[in-house]
Amino acid sequence: MKKLIFLFAVLFSFTGMAQNSQLFEAANKAYGAGNYEEAIENYEQILANGKTSAEVHYNLGNAYYKLNDIAPSIYHYEKALQLAPGDEDVINNLSFARNMTIDALGQEESKGFYGIFESSTTAFSASGWGWVAVFCMLVFVVFILVYYFSNRTLVKRLLFISGMFFLVLAIASAVIGFTKQDLQQDSTYAIVFSEEVEVKTEPSPVSEEAFTLHEGAKVKITEDFQGWVEIELPNGSRGWMEENEVRRL
Structure with missing residues (x-):
């Protein structure tokens, strides 16, 4: 019975992925044809299905921007920037959308440690840094396993140093990821x-x-x-x- 449930779960997952892929392609096609309302409907359906990505939010921002719907356009550009910090296309389009707003509020400046931390960790989102930590930890494990089975002293030394380097990277990435997540929850x-x-x-x-x-x-x-x-x-x-x-x- 458990195997049957697992099989249905896997099939449902693949079905959902296929459906979202079809919706994404249909949305892109509608956007290319200038049918922005249809594109928005398909992109929004992807989000309703529980699938989120920087690409979906970015494309939604573009579609709303074409219809001069400023608020949802800015909202989805901001969501895309959360998932893909530092993306130049998102930043540029978000800037264009902000220029269409009435209120000249400016942007909140990050000061002190928070400002330095944010500016130096824009390469990845909080979850992105988590995946970097996982990758570095896997590399560390591989190096240690090879180190354990190696017989040459010089090779073992290099493998050990490299393994420790990736271990430090894994720990640092995990700390950055958790810190970014905490800061996002506080703000x-x-x-x-x-x-x-x-x-x-x-x-x-x-x-x-x-x-x-x-x-x-x-x-x-x-x-x-x-x-x-x-x-x-x-x-x-x-x-x-x-x-x-x-x-x-």
């Missing part, structure tokens, strides 16, 4: 999806207006309270808005 950002939002001084519709934001603005969420979120802008301004006005990254 929750969102994109404003409503055309115009009155940001309040308190989490109440009758409170005074602090300032106004428009679709596509990127904000940092600092607190949640009964359907409201407190947001912070790069200039330090804070206020409250209803959670359904934004979409978390």
